[in-house]
Structure formats: structure tokens, C-alpha cells
Amino acid sequence: MSATACPTMDFYGSLQSAFDFFNEQLFDNSLPPCLITLRSSSRVYGYHxxxxxxxxxxxxxDEMGLHPxxxxxxxxxxxLSTLVHEMVHHWQHHxxxxxxxxxxxxxxxxxxESIGLMPSDNGLPGGKKTGRTMSHYILPEGQFxxxxKSFVDGGFELPWFDRQLPSMPEVQVQKQEALKAAGVEVEVSLPPVEIIPKVLPKEEEGQEKPALYMPQPRQAPTREKLMCPExxxxxxxxxxxxxxxGECEVHMQDAASVKAPVDKAINSFT
Incomplete structure (x- = not known):
């Protein structure tokens, strides 16, 4: 079945094929199955x-979540390095x-580190290797x-890309430049953000609808919720x-900072 006929199977199938490949190449096929999900509600690259x-x-x-x-x-x-990062968590859990x-x-x-990904809290050489929040960078001579490279050269590619960007493209460029300045230079493919706008059909170039976009910043709230503490x-x-x-003759307060009275909470369910 073609990607157009069944894009869901095509998209998730590509991620499953990547999981299977790295499970074989880096983990000796030892990792048990997991459920790969795509979630864009978080600002992190992925989680386990x-x-x-x-x-x-x-x-x-186990869930292995990735931000599309x-x-x-x-x-x-x-x-793919983020996928393997989460696979290491999967390995450790089991x-x-x-x-x-x-x-x-x-x-x-x-x-x-043993499979070619260097832990670093700031994504750069010299960063902390352990902690609650952690990034990594690819080691040029590492197994990963x-x-x-053999996987990508063999034809692997991701078929679909989220048009809504979670951050400005310059952020990723700056990270790569910082790595090069620190002496870590890895040859990688061009990110889709640099390719997709250039391959749109000519008849779409003048349209107002862009290929990729950043969401509009949230407007300041025009209303706020107050609650009577009594x-x-x-x-x-x-x-x-x-x-x-008017009932209790006390000032109402920000609802988020007020604990609802117990009898009021009970009555709300009757």
C-alpha cells in the first residue's frame, strides 16, 4: 500500500523499522517491543x-514518545539519535x-557512550553526563x-514532517555551530526545514499558506477566573x-490559588 493510501502505517512503519534496525545493530536484538507514539505537546525531543x-x-x-x-x-x-537515546532508557528499564x-x-x-552517543546536559562537550534533564551529541567515531549512515544510505527516510515548527530553525543551526567550535563535527543530512520550502510546486509559491510555520504567540488573557474562598x-x-x-461579603481571589470548599466540591457531583 502506498504512503498516500495509508500515511499512518507509512509513518509509524518507518519508526518501527528504525527501532528494529538499531535494536539489532546496537542492542543485539535484546529489547522487547514497545509502543512508539508521536506527541507534540512537549518541548522535548523525546521521552520514555x-x-x-x-x-x-x-x-x-513501555512508551517511546517522539516530538514530530x-x-x-x-x-x-x-x-534517529533521539530514538536511540530513548531505546537506552528502554534497555535500562528491562x-x-x-x-x-x-x-x-x-x-x-x-x-x-558505549554505543556512540555522548550524554551532556547542554548538548556540548564538557556538559554533565547525568541528571534529571539530559541531552547528547553524536560521537564522530561511534558505533551509532x-x-x-548504513541505514540512511540503504534508503531509510521519514515520509512526513510536521508543518508547525516548535522553535526557530536558527536554534538548531546554532547548536551545530557550537559543536563544530568545540571540535565535534559530524556530517549529517540537510534538515527538512531547509529542503521543503524549496521543492514546493511553482504555482504554490505565491500562495499565502506557507510550507512551514511557527504558531502565533498566545495573546494575553482578556479575562481571569476568580473564586470566593468561603x-x-x-x-x-x-x-x-x-x-x-454577594453571599459571603469577602473579596474573591484568583481561582488557581483558592482551594474549593469541601461542601461545594461535593455538591458539584450531585
């Missing part, structure tokens, strides 16, 4: 969550010892890059408005 999904029979699966917006901004090698308080401990860092009554008002509850 153990036992996130369950079947009716009770089988549990960064598929557009980053090279395919960088995207065969190592994860640390609940620190998602990236020393065991995880050692495994990353060699395997990745009875739980609510009101939507213009920002900065001070009103008094």
Missing part, C-alpha cells in the same frame, strides 16, 4: 515511560537499574553513527478587577 500502556489481557508496554515537530528541524541522523529520582544515571550514561462561587472578570462575593 515504562509500562505506560496495557492490553485487556494485562500485558504492559523536531523531525522537520533536525537532520534524520539527529532524529536489563539495568533505573534511578527514580534521576532519569539519567551513571549506568544509562555509560550505555549511551556508523550504523545510522462558598466557592466563581466569576470571570477583566484582569485586575476586584469584586466581592
Amino acid at each position: 515511560q515504562a509500562d505506560r500502556f496495557i492490553s485487556k489481557s494485562g500485558q504492559m508496554l 515537530g523536531f523531525f522537520t528541524l533536525r537532520s534524520v541522523e539527529a532524529v 536489563f539495568g537499574t533505573a534511578t527514580p529520582s534521576t532519569a539519567h544515571n551513571q549506568e544509562w550514561a555509560n550505555k549511551m 553513527l556508523a550504523a545510522c 462558598c466557592g462561587a466563581k466569576a470571570w472578570v477583566s484582569p485586575g478587577t476586584d469584586i466581592i462575593c
Whole structure:
């Protein structure tokens, strides 16, 4: 079936083929199945969550979430390195010892480095290798890059790219320039953000609808929600408005900072 006829299968199939390839090349086919998801609600490149999904029979699966917006901004090698980053978490959950308080401990860092990805909290040489929030960079002579190049040269490609960019393209360019300045230079493919606008059909070039775009910044709220701290009554008002509850004769407060009275909360369910 063609990509146009079944884009969902085509897209997720490409990610599954990448998982299977790196499972064989870097993990000796030891990793159990997981559920790969695409989620753009987070600003991170990806994440791993153990036992996130369950079947009716009770089988549990880890989730490996990837942010599709960064598929557009980053090279395919960088995207695949994020997939492998999360596969290391998957490996550690099943065969190592994860640390609940620190998602990236020393065991995880050692495994990353052994397969050619250097942990770094700032994505640059010299950064911390362990911690709650962690990035990485590709080692030029590492096992990952060699395997990745053979995979891409063999025809692997991502078929679809999110038109809504999660950040400005310049951010990724600056990261690559910083790596080069630090002496880490890896030859990678052009990111789609540099290709897609140039390959649009000519008849679309003059249209107002761009190939890729950044979402409009959120406007300042025109209303805010207040709540009475005594009875739980609510009101939507213009920002900065001070009103008094007619029932309790007390000033209403920002609803987010007020704990609803217990009896009011119970009554809301009856």
C-alpha cells in the first residue's frame, strides 16, 4: 500500500523499522517491543515511560514518545539519535537499574557512550553526563553513527514532517555551530526545514499558506477566573478587577490559588 493510501502505517512503519534496525545493530536484538507514539505537546525531543500502556489481557508496554515537530528541524541522523537515546532508557528499564529520582544515571550514561552517543546536559562537550534533564551529541567515531549512515544510505527516510515548527530553525543551526567550535563535527543530512520550502510546486509559491510555520504567540488573557474562598462561587472578570462575593461579603481571589470548599466540591457531583 502506498504512503498516500495509508500515511499512518507509512509513518509509524518507518519508526518501527528504525527501532528494529538499531535494536539489532546496537542492542543485539535484546529489547522487547514497545509502543512508539508521536506527541507534540512537549518541548522535548523525546521521552520514555515504562509500562505506560496495557492490553485487556494485562500485558504492559513501555512508551517511546517522539516530538514530530523536531523531525522537520533536525537532520534524520539527529532524529534517529533521539530514538536511540530513548531505546537506552528502554534497555535500562528491562536489563539495568533505573534511578527514580534521576532519569539519567551513571549506568544509562555509560550505555549511551558505549554505543556512540555522548550524554551532556547542554548538548556540548564538557556538559554533565547525568541528571534529571539530559541531552547528547553524536560521537564522530561511534558505533551509532556508523550504523545510522548504513541505514540512511540503504534508503531509510521519514515520509512526513510536521508543518508547525516548535522553535526557530536558527536554534538548531546554532547548536551545530557550537559543536563544530568545540571540535565535534559530524556530517549529517540537510534538515527538512531547509529542503521543503524549496521543492514546493511553482504555482504554490505565491500562495499565502506557507510550507512551514511557527504558531502565533498566545495573546494575553482578556479575562481571569476568580473564586470566593468561603462558598466557592466563581466569576470571570477583566484582569485586575476586584469584586466581592454577594453571599459571603469577602473579596474573591484568583481561582488557581483558592482551594474549593469541601461542601461545594461535593455538591458539584450531585
